[in-house]
Amino acid sequence: MKKPKIAFFDFACCEGCQLQVANMGEGVLDVLAAFDVVEWREVMSEKWDKKYDVAIIEGSITDNHAVKRIKKIRKKTDILLAYGSCATIGGVNGMKNNFELDDIRKYVYGESYKFFPTEITKAVHQVVKVDYFVNGCPVYIPEFVTVLKAVLQGIPYYVPDYAVCVECKLNENVCMYAKGITCLGPLTRAGCNSWCINNGNICYGCRGMVSNPNEKSAQDILAKYNIPIELIMNKMNMYNKCREIV
Numbered sequence: 001m002k003k004p005k006i007a008f009f010d011f012a013c014c015e016g017c018q019l020q021v022a023n024m025g026e027g028v029l030d031v032l033a034a035f036d037v038v039e040w041r042e043v044m045s046e047k048w049d050k051k052y053d054v055a056i057i058e059g060s061i062t063d064n065h066a067v068k069r070i071k072k073i074r075k076k077t078d079i080l081l082a083y084g085s086c087a088t089i090g091g092v093n094g095m096k097n098n099f100e101l102d103d104i105r106k107y108v109y110g111e112s113y114k115f116f117p118t119e120i121t122k123a124v125h126q127v128v129k130v131d132y133f134v135n136g137c138p139v140y141i142p143e144f145v146t147v148l149k150a151v152l153q154g155i156p157y158y159v160p161d162y163a164v165c166v167e168c169k170l171n172e173n174v175c176m177y178a179k180g181i182t183c184l185g186p187l188t189r190a191g192c193n194s195w196c197i198n199n200g201n202i203c204y205g206c207r208g209m210v211s212n213p214n215e216k217s218a219q220d221i222l223a224k225y226n227i228p229i230e231l232i233m234n235k236m237n238m239y240n241k242c243r244e245i246v
Contacts, residue, residue: 004053004152006032007039009073011059011066012093012121017084018042018058020138031145034152052077054151057130060086060093061122074128079151082124083134083144089208091137093121133159137206140192160190161211164203167194176202177225186221187213 008018022043024031038048055077061067074080085091096104097120105113124130134140134147150157164185168175171194176183184205185197196203 003034003036005038005048005051006035006054006056007037007048007052007077008042008056009039009058010041011057011070011087011124012062013059013084013086013091015042015058016138017087017136020141021144024141031148034148050076054079054081056081056083057087057124058084060090061119061124061127062093063118067119067127070124070127079131080124080128081132081134081147081151082130083136083139083147085135085137085206085208087124088133088135090121090123091206094123097121132157135159135189135207136192137204140195142193143191162190163210163213164188164190164192164194164197164207166190167192168197170194171198173197177221177227180225180227182222182227186218187215 008021010018018040019042035054037044038052039046052073055073057070057073057080061070082088086093090097096118101118101120102113105116105118109116125133132147132151134144136143147157165175167190168185173194176185176197181202183197183202185194185203187209188203188205189207189210192207194203
């Protein structure tokens, strides 16, 4: 059997998710051995102008040029996979949606802002059909590998819709709130195996909110540990704006 042809593309992002995959070292060769990698700007110079079996997209869509480009890629591929927070929920670039676009352009480009058109930041699935999602900033490699296996088998991958706290408990981590530290684990989709908390950090919510966050319980926990509710409510309000966008 012929190997599926796979290509990596980047839009508005830091390319950290591609780097995360590239940093697997020799392991990436094993993972991608089942594919024929035909385009990946981060690690190779070759270009492919024919049809892809799988296109992996990093980055958010922020201008008309990007809209046209992602639609062109979608037409050329059978399966499209969005990976990383920028591609799946708008990521850091989505913060500009809280401001007037002209104000943002003036702030960044000064008097020359008219030469740099922009649009409201969109996640990839807001512009074209996405078949698979891999959340995170950067992506969690074991989950990325699981999704690639699902692609090869032609079966769906369902992003967990329960909180990171579930995985944190399974990993027997001491709750950050018990340490008096604000953490977005109670509101954030799992699937990362509580990666950040396992390594002594907090959850920053890079995977996006669960579909039905228990905000009341989150407030109760804050009250229990005498943590000012404003610390997390501000972040929750920011997430709610992201949910409206995505």
